[in-house]
Amino acid sequence: MKIIIIGSGPAGLAAAVAASGNGADVTVLERLPELSVKLRASGGGRCNFSNTLDPLAFMEKFGRNGRFMQDALNRFPNEYLLRFLEENNVPVAADDGFHYFPVSGRAADISSAFRRKAAGNRAVFRTDAAVTEITEGFLVKLESGELLSADKIILACGGKAFSSLGGTDRGLKLAEQLGHTVTETYPALAPVMLKESWISEHAGLALPDAAIEFGKGRNKRSGHGELLFTHKGFSGPCALDLSGEIAAGTAKENEFKILFRPCAEHSVGFWRNDLEHMRAEGKTKLVRTWLAKYFPHALADRFAAMAGAEESRCCELKSDSRDKLINFLGEGIPLTVSGVGPMNCAMVMKGGVKLSEVNPKTLESRIVPGLYFAGEILDLSGPCGGYHIRWALSGGFLAGDSASSL
Numbered sequence: 001m002k003i004i005i006i007g008s009g010p011a012g013l014a015a016a017v018a019a020s021g022n023g024a025d026v027t028v029l030e031r032l033p034e035l036s037v038k039l040r041a042s043g044g045g046r047c048n049f050s051n052t053l054d055p056l057a058f059m060e061k062f063g064r065n066g067r068f069m070q071d072a073l074n075r076f077p078n079e080y081l082l083r084f085l086e087e088n089n090v091p092v093a094a095d096d097g098f099h100y101f102p103v104s105g106r107a108a109d110i111s112s113a114f115r116r117k118a119a120g121n122r123a124v125f126r127t128d129a130a131v132t133e134i135t136e137g138f139l140v141k142l143e144s145g146e147l148l149s150a151d152k153i154i155l156a157c158g159g160k161a162f163s164s165l166g167g168t169d170r171g172l173k174l175a176e177q178l179g180h181t182v183t184e185t186y187p188a189l190a191p192v193m194l195k196e197s198w199i200s201e202h203a204g205l206a207l208p209d210a211a212i213e214f215g216k217g218r219n220k221r222s223g224h225g226e227l228l229f230t231h232k233g234f235s236g237p238c239a240l241d242l243s244g245e246i247a248a249g250t251a252k253e254n255e256f257k258i259l260f261r262p263c264a265e266h267s268v269g270f271w272r273n274d275l276e277h278m279r280a281e282g283k284t285k286l287v288r289t290w291l292a293k294y295f296p297h298a299l300a301d302r303f304a305a306m307a308g309a310e311e312s313r314c315c316e317l318k319s320d321s322r323d324k325l326i327n328f329l330g331e332g333i334p335l336t337v338s339g340v341g342p343m344n345c346a347m348v349m350k351g352g353v354k355l356s357e358v359n360p361k362t363l364e365s366r367i368v369p370g371l372y373f374a375g376e377i378l379d380l381s382g383p384c385g386g387y388h389i390r391w392a393l394s395g396g397f398l399a400g401d402s403a404s405s406l
């Protein structure tokens with residue numbers, strides 16, 4: 001059986017190993033001059049390819065769509081990925097108890113292991129081989145005009161994010177040509193830009209555990225973690241993890257608001273009590289000095305000033321300033337989002353090929369028999385921390401196995 005896999009990212013590589021291992025005649029087509037460019041740059045070149053979560057907890061991190069991954073994660077679980085790498089001379093470890101990396105610290109070791117294994121099974125890898133058209137049957141047309149035939153096709157073309165590392169909409173266009181729906185796409189794991197100019201004055205500052213929330217009722221979203229002030233807004237895991245949803249919200253609403261709490265752990269009650277304690281003891285400390293116990297000095301000064309308490313002492317703080325300050329710290333400071341991304345700075349794309357049109361048990365199209373999908377091209381996006389490559393690998397193994405064994 002002839003199988004053409006389009007894309008040499010983690011999804012395409014895993015599909016190539018599985019399909020060639022089942023004896024299929026596999027060709028991987030990659031449009032770039034080199035293979036697996038994004039994978040080799042991932043995790044700062046170290047490749048955080050997975051984490052220690054069990055499948056259920058892992059899926060939950062992808063929101064409502066996460067359930068779609070169940071079959072792939074159960075059939076090709078973490079243990080399978082770890083064993084595959086160890087057996088192919090890539091020792092791996094989760095030194096911090098959560099994030100898996102190759103022990104060598106080289107992402108390229110992961111792509112090489114997959115490539116070597118597939119090539120050992122006679123899979124062929126072609127670079128500078130951009131696919132421009134697929135006709136049912138299948139005939140695959142390359143940019144050069146060359147035509148290739150295949151019994152099965154696996155679309156593992158990734159998403160639009162980070163174009164300098166190969167992100168493109170070409171795969172999505174091929175899926176649409178073949179009759180698939182592509183949901184609205186947004187940059188995700190991307191910086192969040194804010195209208196408030198004071199944010200940029202603190203560029204470079206980091207808060208170890210800040211919180212962001214937005215939305216109402218069932219659509220309420222929140223997250224916390226390390227947050228970084230940038231020249232345009234926020235970055236760091238706290239902002240990155242929510243950025244896809246913020247991008248979707250910003251596209252729908254003109255003035256999209258988020259609430260920013262500089263310390264996730266402490267609520268209104270804590271701040272009220274702590275300040276009351278300072279006041280009751282008649283402490284003559286300045287409010288901003290008290291705040292500097294919790295935040296970098298520049299931010300402590302900023303928060304005091306925002307409440308009109310720039311030079312006030314804790315013991316003489318007026319009630320309106322006190323309430324304002326406690327509200328900012330405990331309920332959150334309202335900020336207006338001016339944008340997310342752009343896509344070429346985003347680590348992943350939110351949105352993609354509509355999941356209801358793909359069978360999760362095999363990753364075969366419900367519209368075109370013999371067509372399979374794997375990886376980021378599908379409408380699944382999660383947080384930072386080894387989620388996307390693990391999904392691409394497990395899904396790639398499933399697509400490759402199903403395409404070659406049905």
Ligand SMILES: Cc1cc2nc3c(=O)[nH]c(=O)nc-3n(C[C@H](O)[C@H](O)[C@H](O)COP(=O)(O)OP(=O)(O)OC[C@H]3O[C@@H](n4cnc5c(N)ncnc54)[C@H](O)[C@@H]3O)c2cc1C
Pocket residue numbers: 006007008009010011012029030031032035036037038039041042043044047048049050129130131132156157158159161162165166167168170171346347348374375376377385386387388389390392
């Ligand atoms: C800077 C950066 C760091 C990241 N770090 C991590 C990390 O540490 N951990 C993690 O889990 N995730 C990380 N990610 C996300 C992760 O890299 C991607 O989600 C993952 O690579 C997706 O795998 P994929 O195989 O679906 O697609 P890709 O890796 O994007 O591969 C798709 C390939 O298909 C090729 N292609 C597209 N269209 C065509 C066509 N028409 N013809 C031929 N070839 C085509 C592309 O050139 C590309 O090489 C990172 C992303 C970025 C940008």
